[in-house]
Amino acid sequence: MDEIEVRAREELFININPIQPGGRLTPEAMKALITYGDGYSTCDWCKKPFRLDKIQRPPIDDFHAELARFLGMDQVRVVPGARRGFQAVVNSLVEQGDSVIVSSLAHYTEFLAVEAAGGLVKEVPLTKNHIVTAENTAQKIEEVKKETGALPKLIMIDHYDYMLGNEHDVYNIAKVARDHEIPFLYNGAYTIGVMPVNGKEIGADFLVGSGHKSFASPAPSGLLATTEKWADKVFRTTQMVGDVTERRFGIKEVELLGCTLMGANLIAMMASFPAVQERVKHWNEEIKKINYFAEEFLRIDGNKILSEMPRKHCLTKVDTTGSFNKIAQTHKRRGFFFSDELKAKRIVGEFVGATRAWKLNTYGLTWDQVKHLAQALQDIARKYGINVA
Amino acid sequence: MDEIEVRAREELFININPIQPGGRLTPEAMKALITYGDGYSTCDWCKKPFRLDKIQRPPIDDFHAELARFLGMDQVRVVPGARRGFQAVVNSLVEQGDSVIVSSLAHYTEFLAVEAAGGLVKEVPLTKNHIVTAENTAQKIEEVKKETGALPKLIMIDHYDYMLGNEHDVYNIAKVARDHEIPFLYNGAYTIGVMPVNGKEIGADFLVGSGHKSFASPAPSGLLATTEKWADKVFRTTQMVGDVTERRFGIKEVELLGCTLMGANLIAMMASFPAVQERVKHWNEEIKKINYFAEEFLRIDGNKILSEMPRKHCLTKVDTTGSFNKIAQTHKRRGFFFSDELKAKRIVGEFVGATRAWKLNTYGLTWDQVKHLAQALQDIARKYGINVA
Numbered sequence: 001m002d003e004i005e006v007r008a009r010e011e012l013f014i015n016i017n018p019i020q021p022g023g024r025l026t027p028e029a030m031k032a033l034i035t036y037g038d039g040y041s042t043c044d045w046c047k048k049p050f051r052l053d054k055i056q057r058p059p060i061d062d063f064h065a066e067l068a069r070f071l072g073m074d075q076v077r078v079v080p081g082a083r084r085g086f087q088a089v090v091n092s093l094v095e096q097g098d099s100v101i102v103s104s105l106a107h108y109t110e111f112l113a114v115e116a117a118g119g120l121v122k123e124v125p126l127t128k129n130h131i132v133t134a135e136n137t138a139q140k141i142e143e144v145k146k147e148t149g150a151l152p153k154l155i156m157i158d159h160y161d162y163m164l165g166n167e168h169d170v171y172n173i174a175k176v177a178r179d180h181e182i183p184f185l186y187n188g189a190y191t192i193g194v195m196p197v198n199g200k201e202i203g204a205d206f207l208v209g210s211g212h213k214s215f216a217s218p219a220p221s222g223l224l225a226t227t228e229k230w231a232d233k234v235f236r237t238t239q240m241v242g243d244v245t246e247r248r249f250g251i252k253e254v255e256l257l258g259c260t261l262m263g264a265n266l267i268a269m270m271a272s273f274p275a276v277q278e279r280v281k282h283w284n285e286e287i288k289k290i291n292y293f294a295e296e297f298l299r300i301d302g303n304k305i306l307s308e309m310p311r312k313h314c315l316t317k318v319d320t321t322g323s324f325n326k327i328a329q330t331h332k333r334r335g336f337f338f339s340d341e342l343k344a345k346r347i348v349g350e351f352v353g354a355t356r357a358w359k360l361n362t363y364g365l366t367w368d369q370v371k372h373l374a375q376a377l378q379d380i381a382r383k384y385g386i387n388v389a
Numbered sequence: 390m391d392e393i394e395v396r397a398r399e400e401l402f403i404n405i406n407p408i409q410p411g412g413r414l415t416p417e418a419m420k421a422l423i424t425y426g427d428g429y430s431t432c433d434w435c436k437k438p439f440r441l442d443k444i445q446r447p448p449i450d451d452f453h454a455e456l457a458r459f460l461g462m463d464q465v466r467v468v469p470g471a472r473r474g475f476q477a478v479v480n481s482l483v484e485q486g487d488s489v490i491v492s493s494l495a496h497y498t499e500f501l502a503v504e505a506a507g508g509l510v511k512e513v514p515l516t517k518n519h520i521v522t523a524e525n526t527a528q529k530i531e532e533v534k535k536e537t538g539a540l541p542k543l544i545m546i547d548h549y550d551y552m553l554g555n556e557h558d559v560y561n562i563a564k565v566a567r568d569h570e571i572p573f574l575y576n577g578a579y580t581i582g583v584m585p586v587n588g589k590e591i592g593a594d595f596l597v598g599s600g601h602k603s604f605a606s607p608a609p610s611g612l613l614a615t616t617e618k619w620a621d622k623v624f625r626t627t628q629m630v631g632d633v634t635e636r637r638f639g640i641k642e643v644e645l646l647g648c649t650l651m652g653a654n655l656i657a658m659m660a661s662f663p664a665v666q667e668r669v670k671h672w673n674e675e676i677k678k679i680n681y682f683a684e685e686f687l688r689i690d691g692n693k694i695l696s697e698m699p700r701k702h703c704l705t706k707v708d709t710t711g712s713f714n715k716i717a718q719t720h721k722r723r724g725f726f727f728s729d730e731l732k733a734k735r736i737v738g739e740f741v742g743a744t745r746a747w748k749l750n751t752y753g754l755t756w757d758q759v760k761h762l763a764q765a766l767q768d769i770a771r772k773y774g775i776n777v778a
Contacts, residue, residue: 004447004660007424009433023428033422033653035396039601041606044398047741058393080469080609083646091505104631108638112646115481115629117562119607123633155528212428212652219652220469220609221427240504242493244512249497257472263601263608265654273394350438 011025014369017349018315019162020357021160022194031215037263041284043262052259052266053077058371063270070277071207072198072338073225077235077253078211078261078269082189083109085208086356087116088255089185092234101146101182103132103168105161108246129308129331130164132157134172141180151182158187159197164307165315165361167192174203183230188344189213190315192223193276194363195283206232209267211265216272221265236341289370290314290362296374301387302326306357314363325355327384338380343378395565398737399423402536403758404752407550407704407748411583411603417644418605421660425653431698432651437690438640441464443646443656452659457664460596462614466623466642467600467658471578472498474597476505477644478574479543483508488533488541490571492557494550511541519553519696521546523561530569537609540571548586553696554579554704554750568710572619578602579704581612582665583752585674587608592594594619600654605661610654678759679751683765688766690776691715695746703752714744716773728770 009015010024020060025033038040045057053064068076079085094100096118102110106124112123130342137155144152155177157317160169177184185206190196192209193216199207211221226234228384237252242248261269263286270311289312297303304320324338331337335353342350351358362370378388398404399413425431434446442453457465468474474497483489485507491499493512496649503510513521513529533541548559559575566573574595581587581598582605588596600610615623624642631637641647650658672766679700686692690710696702703769713727720726724742731739740747751759767777 001453004421004656007427007430007433010427017429017433019432020427020429025426025428030423030426032393033426033607034419036420037414037657038396038399038409039606039610040409041396041607043408044396044406052491062392064721079649080473081646084469087646104634106501106631108627108641109646111629111631111636111638112627112643115627115643116646121631123631125633145699192635218654219431220425221428238497238501238504240500240510240511242495242510244514245493247498247500252497252501254501254504257470257476257505258547261609262470265609267393269425303639318710325535328603330541335609352434366759382695 008082010277011348013343013348014365015349016347016351016360016362016373018361019213020349020361021314021361021365022216023191023210023212023219024216026216026275026363028271029218029268029277033264036267040044041263048166051251051253052262056268058117058267060270063273067223067273069368071192071223072200072229073207074223074296075231075235076223076261077256078266079222079224079256080261080265081220082208082210082213082222083113084109084220084260085185085206086113086156086185087210088224089206089234090114090117090119092152092236093183098147099150101137101140101144101152101155103161103164104346105130105132105158105163105168105186107158107162108155110187115269119153124157127163130166131308132168132173134169134176135196136178137173139180141176141182151180152214153182154185155182156185156187158189160190160313160315161192162315164323165311165313166308167312170202170204177205178203189373190313191237194280196280199225199227208353211269215270215276216330220264221261221269237245258303266338274374286314286363287312289365289367290316293362297377299389300378300381315359315361317357317359319357323381323386324384327386339385342379345372345379347373347376371389392638392688397629400484401491402622402737403749403754403762404738405736405749407750408515408602409738410703410750410754411579412599412601412605412608413605413607413753415605415661417660418657421656422653424562425656428652430652431655439639441651447656447659449655454663456612456662460581460612460614461589462596464506464620465485465612466645466654467612468608468613468645468655469650471576471599471602471611472502473576473609473649474578474595474611475499475545477613478595478597478623479503479506479642482572483542485549488537488539490526490533490541490544491530492550492553493522493545494519494547494552494610495545496551496556498548499545500578504623504651508542513546519555520556520697521562523558523565526562527565528570530565532733539571542571543574544571545574545576547578549702549704551579551704553706554700554702555697556701559591566746579702583669583675584744585595585669588614588616595623600658604658604665607654610650610658628727636702649719658723675703676701677751678754678756679705680758681762682751686766688768688778689767690778702749704750706746706748708746710745712770713773716775717744730769730772731765734761734768736762736765748756
């Protein structure tokens with residue numbers, strides 16, 4: 001297929017794509033891909049009990065132990081994407097017709113995981129500031145109980161949502177969940193791997209993270225962590241017995257379908273892990289950068305930021321309806337003029353053609369790059385006669 | 390993690406590992422990994438309707454269409470491993486307590502997929518030659534019907550099994566399935582990507598393949614193909630509506646959890662696809678090689694081949710209890726003497742330390758390598774006084 005172009009966006013441009021920067025590979029992960037690219041590359045030294053997370057060479061077992069410690073949880077498994085973590089938990093806990101509480105800004109994969117298990121999503125309403133609070137969660141629990149006669153089987157809340165990158169009150173939501181004896185799944189797709197996350201401190205029963213979203217790893221990759229209390233249920237091993245052969249596969253975990261992330265993706269996660277452990281310590285610096293950017297961005301007349309302010313996450317939704325979109329109205333390239341201008345300044349990753357509400361992410365940019373980005377937007381504004389304060 | 394060793398087994402050795410050779414990357418796939426390694430690398434040009442298999446740049450949509458044609462099926466999706474294909478089908482068709490017919494040599498992931506959906510596996514007994522026949526399948530259907538009062542909801546049979554690499558009568562089993570109006574899933578983990586497979590000719594309702602096992606792709610990767618008849622059911626799109634926000638995610642497919650194999654693994658599959666299309670035409674040559682090897686192997690006194698003969702697949706189970714295991718009895722290195730000897734001859738991939746029944750696979754070796762392998766085993770035999778005819 002000669003139509004597969006060589007991808008060099010991260011090498012040639014400043015990439016402000018909202019979902020990509022946390023999954024940009026480290027050099028170590030890239031090296032791991034090259035050496036462990038072949039299909040079953042992790043299985044060279046697989047021996048009894050024949051399960052991925054028990055393999056000692058390369059040190060996959062050590063990685064699992066260290067990853068659990070890093071997350072403040074008792075056990076962890078790698079999975080092909082956060083969604084497969086949701087699925088494993090939901091399928092373990094939810095039966096036909098059961099309710100699951102999610103955020104009104106829940107990612108669609110949470111909806112699908114519940115639907116696949118035959119459950120029903122029940123959304124917690126947002127405050128006027130677009131935040132999921134413990135109070136609203138408690139109220140939703142009561143409503144579900146009243147409406148269906150049963151408590152929800154699970155509460156699944158995104159710490160920071162995919163839409164606005166707002167922080168939701170997971171610490172107090174975890175308390176509410178505990179008070180009602182409902183297990184709580186912390187969706188850390190936008191946090192685990194970029195900022196410090198400790199499941200015990202949060203009081204979560206489950207943590208789900210994404211390798212390709214926030215752990216400097218290739219897709220699909222992710223993780224599911226839990227406590228001793230829940231491990232036996234969600235990581236339960238197979239009980240099925242062959243009716244003719246009497247075969248048993250006792251060590252294999254049902255919801256994970258046995259081994260999960262064999263191959264390069266896991267080794268890349270392992271290779272990125274030291275850098276990930278280091279980079280979460282510098283989250284504050286990332287927050288300084290996005291807030292610097294926000295301040296500069298708002299100097300452009302008509303610009304708005306739709307996410308909460310000040311920013312606590314680099315994923316940010318902005319609104320340029322009052323600025324760049326006005327230019328797009330009469331420009332022969334319409335909204336594409338804006339992409340053209342950004343590209344000329346070596347910036348990509350905005351939603352091409354969008355000039356109303358759109359998302360960006362400054363995670364991992366250097367200060368020079370963030371300054372260049374802010375300057376570029378102001379320069380484009382000035383070029384088209386938009387006032388910059 | 391400096392303990393992640395550089396993996397160079399495929400570069401430095403002849404690798405006879407039973408499950409690895411079909412997933413060895415092509416050079417094109419390796420290049421794809423390097424350029425598309427970053428997490429969400431496939432999402433640069435994602436636009437409406439926002440689903441992986443619809444992306445045009447890189448040409449993921451074309452790949453899906455060509456892959457379906459290649460397989461003789463109407464629709465195909467990529468999945469993170471064959472097991473996720475089983476899961477999608479089983480979870481769509483099987484409810485609590487339903488029966489699913491599998492082979493007595495079924496892979497454990499089929500067991501788990503059924504267990505996760507609350508179903509029960511019912512194994513078709515093997516003939517004395519270790520083959521799953523249509524006759525035995527038909528009889529099992531009747532038994533299940535008699536025993537449970539209901540027909541099985543699905544028949545899932547491996548064309549070639551993981552244990553012996555024997556061929557099972559999938560063509561006639563598909564007919565039996567059709568006669569009973571039970572959907573038939575063809576497990577092509579050991580066939581799709583190494584030999585010609587046409588779903589329409591087989592009469593399969595579902596084909597499942599493995600990227601890392603047989604499609605020269607990184608793990609986890611795989612495919613699930615089906616006919617128009619079943620696509621609406623197994624690839625059904627979400628119907629869930631947010632009770633507060635009224636959000637819908639209409640294009641996303643429930644059992645696939647939306648997008649599936651974002652990133653490098655998919656691009657690597659695409660990059661390997663031309664080579665895969667070519668290599669399946671040369672399956673006969675691969676069969677000549679394994680049969681040549683088998684003949685030479687059997688010249689060693691006491692050696693047996695446990696798989697069916699002549700070989701129709703390169704994955705082969707052998708028994709050296711009457712030869713190398715006798716040496717192991719008194720050797721100070723026990724069974725490891727055999728691995729030591731193989732390694733000295735630049736051969737790896739046998740199960741280290743095993744000298745009774747073990748598996749090997751000659752897929753993709755050159756004639757020179759196959760001859761070296763046969764010669765090496767004979768040389769080791771002679772060295773320890775075992776007669777070679």
